[in-house]
Each structure stands twice: as structure tokens, then as C-alpha cells.
């Protein structure tokens with residue numbers, strides 16, 4: 384029995400990756416933790432590449448970004464001022480001009496789920512306590528990949544994962560190309576000097592064990608998103624981050640069986656990215672530790688379809 388930091392057991396007979404590791408899922412869940420209100424922080428734009436942070440800090444920060452968006456009563460002041468037509472210059476350029484690429488209707492719809500299943504959980508909920516926090520389906524979700532340490536075939540795997548995620552959610556994803564941004568626990572969701580007047584794209588990074596020491600323990604990925612909640616509107620995710628263990632993926636992608644594992648890890652992390660939390664059912668891909676499930680299962684697909692029907696919030 385191999386255990387990860389969250390105490391999840393992995394059957395000792397489970398097939399390991401070509402690197403000899405048992406792939407273990409991300410430990411980024413906020414499950415079971417009280418979602419204590421936290422003050423909304425204005426994120427100051429950073430024109431400088433951020434340094435990679437220690438892994439514990441990175442993990443905590445990713446959790447924090449989720450929690451930030453859960454505070455439904457917290458105001459994002461700048462969009463409100465603009466909407467009110469006051470013409471007042473925002474106190475800081477901490478948020479972009481609202482409505483970038485926002486359409487009048489969702490860009491896509493999730494397909495019918497063949498087998499509805501309640502075996503799914505959401506990482507964050509609206510003020511009603513049941514509706515999930517999701518990405519705005521009325522605008523495309525951009526993502527960029529930091530090219531450093533990318534394993535052979537890795538970027539193709541990421542693109543394939545986003546395509547699969549789009550099929551399951553109806554959400555539309557756009558690849559922006561490589562970025563010089565480094566993963567950081569202090570990542571600003573708005574970086575106008577690097578990405579222009581819009582929310583920063585989802586950042587996908589291939590990390591090393593020196594950058595993310597949790598990878599030493601067998602964790603091979605982590606992901607999360609940042610939500611914003613303007614007054615009177617639902618919270619929506621505006622950007623996120625996916626960190627993948629470059630060395631582990633390089634090993635997994637060395638043969639066909641490992642590549643199937645690698646694909647499953649990416650799909651699991653992308654599920655987190657759009658708002659899925661772990662579930663206790665080992666028959667789902669969002670089970671917190673590795674299993675024989677290599678693709679989204681009925682519970683995952685039911686949850687993803689719900690996450691594809693989020694609210695459109697052009698005020699952001």
C-alpha cells in the first residue's frame with residue numbers, strides 16, 4: 384500500500400508508471416475544509432516574470448484562488464464603476480475592461496449525458512450552496528503553455544485533453560501559444576503587460592521537482608482556477624493554472640500504456656480546472672488516487688455537463 388499526503392491508499396498491486404511511480408492525483412482539493420470568507424485582494428499587475436514558488440505555497444495558493452471566488456458578497460469594484468457609467472478611472476488596473484470576447488449566448492452546449500450519475504462534486508458553489516462555480520460559457524477560454532521542460536508529445540497531450548474537455552462541457556478553448564510566464568502561487572489573474580486588456584489565459588506548465596517538490600512524492604499534477612464575483616452576479620472562473628510533472632510525463636509518454644495514464648492525468652487535472660472536485664467513487668476519473676479509470680466516467684461527465692452550463696457574466 385502506497386499512501387499519499389492526503390492519506391489516500393493506493394493498492395499495492397496497481398500498475399505503476401514506467402518511471403516506477405504509482406501516478407497519484409493532485410492533492411489540491413478543498414473538500415472537507417470550511418470555506419471561510421476571505422477579503423478580496425486586488426491583484427496588482429506584474430510586468431515581470433514571476434519566480435517559481437515552493438510547492439507548499441503553490442498548493443496553498445491554488446486553493447486560495449478557489450476560495451477567493453467563493454466569497455459571493457465580495458465586490459469587484461472596477462467593473463461596477465464602469466457599468467454605472469461613472470467614468471471614474473479605477474483605483475488600479477487590477478481587472479480588465481469587462482466583457483472581453485463575451486457573446487450574447489453560450490458558444491457551445493454540453494452533449495446529452497448518456498448515463499446521469501450523481502458521482503461528482505464541485506470545487507466551489509454559488510451563494511445558493513448548490514449551483515457550481517464555472518467558467519463563463521459565452522466566451523472562449525484561452526490557455527497558454529510554458530514550453531520549458533515539455534516532454535516529447537506533451538503539448539499534443541494537453542491539446543487533446545482540452546478538446547476532450549470541450550466535448551464534455553461545450554466550453555470553447557483557444558490555444559494562445561507559448562508563454563514566458565512561470566508558475567507562481569502569487570499568480571495575478573490580470574497581467575496586462577504580458578497578455579493585454581483581458582484576463583490572463585489558463586497557464587499550463589511543465590514543472591520540475593525543484594520547482595514543485597511535491598512531484599518528488601509521486602504527485603504528478605495539480606490544477607485550479609480563480610473565480611470573481613461582481614456584485615449581483617454569479618461567481619465565474621476567469622483564469623486558472625495546471626502544473627504537470629515534466630519528468631513523470633516524460634516517463635509515462637515513453638510507451639503506449641504509460642501514454643494512456645498520462646492522458647488520464649491530464650483529463651483529471653482539466654476536470655479540476657473547470658470546477659470538479661474529487662469524489663469517493665473509484666469508478667470516476669475524479670477519484671483522488673490512481674485507478675483503472677482512464678477517461679471521464681458517467682459521474683464526471685454529468686458534472687462536466689453542469690459546468691458547461693454556467694452563467695454568462697459580461698460584467699467581468
Ligand SMILES: [Zn+2]
Nearest residue numbers: 408409410671
Ligand atoms: Zn485531483
